[in-house]
Amino acid sequence: MxxxxxxxxxxxxxxxxxxxxxxxxxxxxxxxxxxxxxxxxxxxxxxxxxxxxxxxxxxxxxxxxxxxxxxxxxxxxxxxxxxxxxxxxxxxxxxxxxxxxxxxxxxxxxxxxxxxxxxxxxxxxxxxxxxxxxxxxxxxxxxxxxxxxxxxxxxxxxxxxxxxxxxxxxxxxxxxxxxxxxxxxxxxxxxxxxxxxxxxxxxxxxxxxxxxxxxxxxxxxxxxxxxxxxxxxxxxxxxxxxxxxxxxxxxxxxxxxxxxxxxxxxxxxxxxxxxxxxxxxxxxxxxxxxxxxxxxxxxxxxxxxxxxxxxxxxxxxxxxxxxxxxxxxxxxxxxxxxxxxxxxxxxxxxxxxxxxxxxxxxxxxxxxxxxxxxxxxxxxxxxxxxxxxxxxxxxxWIRERSSLARLLERSGDPLAMLPDEVSQDYLRDQVVIVGHGEVGRRITKTLMAEDIKVVIAEENREIVENLREKGIAAVSGVATEPGVLIQAHIQHARLLVLSPMDIIDIHKIVDIAKTLNPQIQVLICAESKQEAEVIRKENIGDVYFAKEEMAKNMSNHILNQIEIAHHQAPSH
CATH class of the missing domain: 1.20.1530.20 (Na+/H+ antiporter like fold)
Known part of the structure; x- marks a missing residue:
């Protein structure tokens, strides 16, 4: 049919x-x-x-x-x-x-x-x-x-x-x-x-x-x-x-x-x-x-x-x-x-x-x-x-040959420089944080609660504008360019903190920072366990990996609880 x-x-x-x-x-x-x-x-x-x-x-x-x-x-x-x-x-x-x-x-x-x-x-x-x-x-x-x-x-x-x-x-x-x-x-x-x-x-x-x-x-x-x-x-x-x-x-x-x-x-x-x-x-x-x-x-x-x-x-x-x-x-x-x-x-x-x-x-x-x-x-x-x-x-090609391109990118940009109200005294022994994602936000909040001076370097201009409205020192730009870290006064900073990012960019930023400030201490948040291991082998800074740190904190908490329970238990 x-x-x-x-x-x-x-x-x-x-x-x-x-x-x-x-x-x-x-x-x-x-x-x-x-x-x-x-x-x-x-x-x-x-x-x-x-x-x-x-x-x-x-x-x-x-x-x-x-x-x-x-x-x-x-x-x-x-x-x-x-x-x-x-x-x-x-x-x-x-x-x-x-x-x-x-x-x-x-x-x-x-x-x-x-x-x-x-x-x-x-x-x-x-x-x-x-x-x-x-x-x-x-x-x-x-x-x-x-x-x-x-x-x-x-x-x-x-x-x-x-x-x-x-x-x-x-x-x-x-x-x-x-x-x-x-x-x-x-x-x-x-x-x-x-x-x-x-x-x-x-x-x-x-x-x-x-x-x-x-x-x-x-x-x-x-x-x-x-x-x-x-x-x-x-x-x-x-x-x-x-x-x-x-x-x-x-x-x-x-x-x-x-x-x-x-x-x-x-x-x-x-x-x-x-x-x-x-x-x-x-x-x-x-x-x-x-x-x-x-x-x-x-x-x-x-x-x-x-x-x-x-x-x-x-x-x-x-x-x-x-x-x-x-x-x-x-x-x-x-x-x-x-x-x-x-x-x-x-x-x-x-x-x-x-x-x-x-x-x-x-x-x-x-x-x-x-x-x-x-x-x-x-x-x-x-x-x-x-x-x-x-x-x-x-x-x-554009950056090598075109002065106009460099002019368009940086010239006269108020967000590419720290505002005048950020004093020179503030820009001594500060912590420079590259990236204001979830990790950067939490670190900034903790440091500022302890009255530790912070300067944020961030690509997203809207985030920089919002930070400045809150009175937080921030500079807009890509931190792999020396000018951005110079504006953040990396040469006088105590510490550089890098949010999770591409490992090639990490190398570029650390190289610039250590050229300008050989004594600076570097803290790096890694995106994966493999990346954390590579950075540790290369010895370019102290590395933190989220899951690893979470496991350490949970383990310490468990051990503390066991210790408390042990002390509270009646002795025979």
Whole structure:
């Protein structure tokens, strides 16, 4: 008896080819999602050979979007964003504006309508969080100041794009498209927009008042049963049902619903477990999403309109990058930060695909526009790893040859020098602490409680500003540069304390410090046991490793308790 096997064909060939090309991409040190997109291109109606059902692929892509947005919600950290808000918030918004205007300008020169040009420009303005996290993780930059700024920048971009996904359907008719709900004219467009914003506000209020309490409560109740599959099912059900409920009850996009579902789950005490146990499912559906996006791509655009493709790639990789770097330098961050943020944004990804698909369904974007966006994504993601590799040589080249670059980085920067109110008497026998993360914060608090003089050297300018507001002596800059330690008056310091950081940077900082002050004592917080052992062998300072110190403290506490119990026990 014949039966329909379209779904099985799609999954079998989609996953099989995604595995092959994802593996090849990874071997070439490229993000695997390039392989997933290529797998989709191979089984698409636009290429010869196997053709999978594109309607089924679109439905699976909807699920993929839900789980992608759920993942974005689970990774969204307000604290991370607040740490870099002064650069990430204005920087991301201005960069989105520049990239969108470039996209609008170029596409209107091609004769496109304003509505199409707007969707096109917005699609080119938002970088891929998936690609960025992979690139930063591979280079060990995720927890660096530069990494935090880049991630914070993309968090702002994600929030802006979530807002765009909400507003675009409501304004589609006004922009010359077609509403997904009504097909009337644009007489009631402002009423539609007002109602949309009201519904969104209602949904957000519901999630913050009810969802924030109810979902963690249900997760806690299920977790007590000790069933792993029921717990995973609870999280998946929360993601899908909240996304669908947001669409059905409040009339907002399923993407927004899934994003808030992720944020609500993150509030639970079981957020780490939820993230870990749903990761395989989220990754499976995100792979299907990228495969389905590849199925929509027509590769003929590469040789039929090469000049249009080049213009798109130039906007993504040159226009956006230069705008971002200029903004970072304007906020007086060093060239290294500007290059890292610029490289991070020199690609587009999942939000671009989601926006392009939405634009197509609203009759705002043509197939040509979608193909150009997909071509731009494929090329920019492929080249992104090479751009990251070029950061260090480019930085060295600029610093060797450009006095202007050195001027831009340091000249006239009030945070690069200690304020006048820090007296010369204070800058004698002080403790210089490099890095004001969790370790640095605790050491600073303890020392200041004992009236011990402290000077902080920190890369994050916002942290330096906050410290100065509290009356704590702090200087902004990268401590591997002699000027930063000179400004911290390392030559008169009693002690240098280094927070956990890369071992190469530790060597550079200690070398500078001991050149300027041969008598200085150095204390180093190591990130791992292996690193602690290496530093001890090299004898460059006293080393402390968190787990080792915790074990010592606990052992001493246990021995003290046993000794107390022994003295209190009645003698026979």
């Amino acid at each position: 014949p039966h329909n096997v379209d779904l099985i064909i799609l999954l079998a060939f989609g996953f099989g080819l995604a595995l092959v090309f994802g593996y090849l991409a990874a071997r070439l040190r490229l993000p695997p999602l390039i392989g997933y997109l290529i797998a989709g291109i191979i089984i698409s109606p636009n290429t010869p050979g196997i053709v999978a059902d594109i309607q089924l692929a679109n439905q699976l892509a909807e699920l993929g979007v839900m789980f992608l947005m759920f993942g974005v919600g689970m990774h969204f950290s307000l604290n991370d964003l607040l740490q870099v808000r002064r650069i990430a918030l204005p920087g991301a918004i201005l960069q989105i504006a520049v990239a969108t205007l470039l996209g609008i300008g170029v596409s209107m020169l091609w004769g496109w309508s304003f509505g199409s040009a707007l969707v096109f420009g917005l699609s080119l303005s938002c970088a891929s969080t998936v690609v960025l996290l992979k690139a930063l993780g591979d280079r060990g930059l995720l927890n660096s100041v530069n990494g935090k700024i880049a991630v914070g920048w993309l968090l702002v971009e994600d929030l802006v794009m979530v807002l765009v996904l909400v507003l675009l359907p409501a304004t589609a008719v006004l922009l010359g498209g077609e509403s997904m709900t009504t097909h009337g004219g644009n007489d009631n467009i402002w009423l539609t927009l007002g109602l949309t914003l009201l519904k969104v506000a209602g949904f957000i209020a519901f999630m913050l008042i009810v969802g924030k309490r109810l979902v963690p409560l249900i997760m806690q109740f299920v977790a007590r049963l000790g069933s792993r599959e029921l717990f995973t099912l609870t999280v998946v059900a929360a993601a899908v049902s909240i996304a669908f409920g947001a669409y059905k009850v409040f009339g907002v996009s399923m993407a927004l619903g899934a994003f808030f579902a992720g944020m609500v789950v993150k509030e639970s005490d079981f957020s780490h477990r939820a993230e870990e146990e749903t990761l395989p499912l989220r990754e499976i559906f995100s792979i299907l999403f990228f495969v389905s996006v590849g199925m929509l791509f027509d590769p003929r655009i590469l040789w039929e309109q090469p000049e249009h493709v080049l213009a798109v790639v130039a906007i993504i990789m040159i226009g956006k990058t230069i705008a971002a770097m200029a903004l970072v330098l304007f906020f007086r961050y060093p060239i290294n930060t500007a290059l890292t943020v610029g490289a991070s944004l020199a690609q587009i990804g999942e939000f671009s695909f989601i926006l392009a698909t939405l634009g197509l369904s609203l009759k705002l974007l043509s197939l040509e526009g979608q193909n150009l966006i997909l071509a731009g994504a494929l090329i920019s993601i492929t080249l992104n790893s090479f751009i990251f590799s070029a950061i260090e040589p480019l930085q060295n």
